[in-house]
Amino acid sequence: MATQPDTPPNRIEPQSPPEAPPQPAEPEPMHPDETPPLSPDIDEPGIGPDEQPTPL
Numbered sequence: 001m002a003t004q005p006d007t008p009p010n011r012i013e014p015q016s017p018p019e020a021p022p023q024p025a026e027p028e029p030m031h032p033d034e035t036p037p038l039s040p041d042i043d044e045p046g047i048g049p050d051e052q053p054t055p056l
Helices: 003-019 027-051
Strands: none
Touching: none
C-alpha cells in the first residue's frame, strides 16, 4: 500500500517540470470567467428579441 501512495507523488515529480507549459493553461480558467459576464451580456440583447416576439 505504501508503494501505491509513493507512486502518485513520484509521478507528480516528473510532471512538475511539464507543469511549466501547463502554466499557460491558467488563462484557461480566466476564459470561463469571461463566459459569465458574456452570458449576461447575451441575455440583455436576448431579452430585446425575446420581448419582440411577445408583443407579436
